[in-house]
Structure formats: C-alpha cells, structure tokens
Amino acid sequence: MTTILTVFTHAGGAGKTSIAGNIAHEFAQRGQHVLLIDGDPQSNLTTNMGVQDAELHETLFDVLSGDAPLPAPRHVHGFDLIPAVIDLAEVEPSIPGRVGGILALRDALQKESGRWDTVIIDSPPSLGQLAAACALAADALVVPIMTRSKGLNALRGLNRVMPQYHRLRPDLHVAAYVPTMCKSNRKEDSELLGIVREDLPHVTSPIVERGAVWNGAAEKGLPVTVFAPRSKEAEEIRKITSDLVEFLQRNAPERGER
Numbered sequence: 001m002t003t004i005l006t007v008f009t010h011a012g013g014a015g016k017t018s019i020a021g022n023i024a025h026e027f028a029q030r031g032q033h034v035l036l037i038d039g040d041p042q043s044n045l046t047t048n049m050g051v052q053d054a055e056l057h058e059t060l061f062d063v064l065s066g067d068a069p070l071p072a073p074r075h076v077h078g079f080d081l082i083p084a085v086i087d088l089a090e091v092e093p094s095i096p097g098r099v100g101g102i103l104a105l106r107d108a109l110q111k112e113s114g115r116w117d118t119v120i121i122d123s124p125p126s127l128g129q130l131a132a133a134c135a136l137a138a139d140a141l142v143v144p145i146m147t148r149s150k151g152l153n154a155l156r157g158l159n160r161v162m163p164q165y166h167r168l169r170p171d172l173h174v175a176a177y178v179p180t181m182c183k184s185n186r187k188e189d190s191e192l193l194g195i196v197r198e199d200l201p202h203v204t205s206p207i208v209e210r211g212a213v214w215n216g217a218a219e220k221g222l223p224v225t226v227f228a229p230r231s232k233e234a235e236e237i238r239k240i241t242s243d244l245v246e247f248l249q250r251n252a253p254e255r256g257e258r
C-alpha cells in the first residue's frame with residue numbers, strides 16, 4: 001500500500017520545498033521505497049536535490065496534459081525523483097479543459113499503487129489548477145505554517161479550497177501542520193506557535209529559522225541530513241518525520257487502513 005502526501009500551502013517561502021525533499025530523504029533513510037515529485041515549475045526541489053539537467057518529458061507534463069503514465073523517475077540520494085522544469089507551468093491552462101484532468105496525477109499514481117511505500121509531492125505556492133492536481137493526488141496533505149500572521153492568513157486559503165477538493169476527494173485530509181521559520185526569541189512567533197498548537201490537530205515540532213544550513217544544503221544539491229547530519233536542522237527533519245509517521249499511524253485505523 002502506498003501513502004501519497006502532498007506538501008501544500010499557497011503561501012510563498014513557508015519552507016514547503018525544504019520539507020518535501022528532506023522528509024522524502026528521511027523516509028528513504030528509514031528503509032522506505034520513496035518517490036518524490038516536484039510539482040512546482042520553479043523547480044527548486046529538483047535543483048535542491050542536485051538535478052540541474054531535467055527535461056520536460058521527465059516531468060508531470062504528459063501526465064497532466066494527456067493522461068500519460070508517470071515518467072521514468074531519476075534515482076537520487078536513495079529515492080526516486082520526478083523532476084520539474086519551468087516549462088511545466090505551460091500545462092496549467094490545459095488541466096481544467098479535460099475530463100478528469102484535475103485527477104490525472106491521482107489516476108497515474110493509483111495505476112502504480114504499491115510500487116513505492118511513500119510518495120511525496122511538492123506543490124506550487126498557489127491555489128491554481130496545478131496546485132489542485134497535486135493536492136487531489138494525495139491521501140493527505142502536509143501543511144507548513146510560518147509562525148507569522150502571514151502563516152495564519154494562509155490557512156484561510158486552505159479552508160477556502162478544502163470544501164471544493166472534498167467534492168472530488170471526500171477522504172482528503174491534513175495529516176500534519178508543520179510550524180516553520182520560527183524564532184523562539186520573537187514574541188509574535190511564540191504567541192502564534194501557541195495559537196497553532198491550541199487550535200489545530202496534528203501539529204509537528206517546529207522548524208526554527210536559521211538560514212545557513214538550509215541554504216548551504218540547497219546550494220550543494222543535498223538533503224540537510226547528508227549536508228550536515230549532526231546539525232539542529234537535520235535533527236528537526238528527523239523529529240518532524242517521526243511526528244508525521246505517528247500521525248499517519250494514528251489516522252490509519254479511522255480510514256480503514258493497516
């Protein structure tokens with residue numbers, strides 16, 4: 001059985017791409033067979049994972065524009081990767097024009113059910129058709145929330161689209177909220193972290209804002225747990241992955257899964 005997770009928020013710069021790539025690597029480190037999908041034409045996830053030479057036919061383009069099967073993935077850092085390139089953006093207008101277009105990625109993944117233990121999708125920072133196709137492909141969403149008022153405002157966007165998504169995928173739910181870019185010495189951040197923990201279920205431990213390791217790992221094209229395995233950043237990724245696994249296991253019986 002494959003668990004499909006989409007890291008989803010329309011707010012830019014919340015750490016979505018950093019979470020997607022690094023939890024994918026951590027799941028693989030724990031022995032899982034993992035597929036990571038870059039659904040964002042900015043292709044930061046692709047370059048963060050060290051792939052600089054991806055081509056359009058290796059991306060989701062044919063899946064989303066013509067119901068093609070999944071492309072053959074690359075193999076990087078112990079997991080499979082379907083990369084993105086900037087031209088993937090051109091698929092967006094064709095998605096709503098086709099019957100089932102918005103569910104094409106879900107269908108393509110279901111045809112390969114069981115090939116991977118976990119699939120992790122990085123969605124673009126928008127509420128457009130490409131982001132919807134990424135969200136609707138998932139069993140559950142992982143939602144980063146910046147611990148600023150901007151982060152809480154972003155939840156309104158999620159609350160606006162979820163009823164629409166539920167019409168097509170009634171079982172889609174949020175597996176975890178991940179507080180990001182926290183600074184413990186910033187009063188607003190501590191207060192907002194408190195509000196998030198009080199108001200939302202399944203909140204993981206936070207990711208603190210510290211640029212050096214995240215940016216250094218991305219520049220070298222490496223997961224943080226490879227770039228700086230003993231760093232606080234690597235420890236945070238391990239902790240978030242453990243929290244996520246626990247939330248998924250807790251949810252599984254309710255959803256009739258093993």
Ligand SMILES: Nc1ncnc2c1ncn2[C@@H]1O[C@H](COP(=O)(O)OP(=O)(O)OP(=O)(O)O)[C@@H](O)[C@H]1O
Pocket residue numbers: 011012013014015016017018019040042044124125181207208209210211212214215218
């Ligand atoms: N905890 C952190 N502290 C400081 N900088 C971080 C942290 N996590 C990620 N970054 C850096 O912040 C920038 C944005 O992170 P990332 O690309 O993960 O965000 P995103 O939500 O995917 O952005 P986008 O809006 O492009 O989708 C990157 O340069 C990344 O290296």
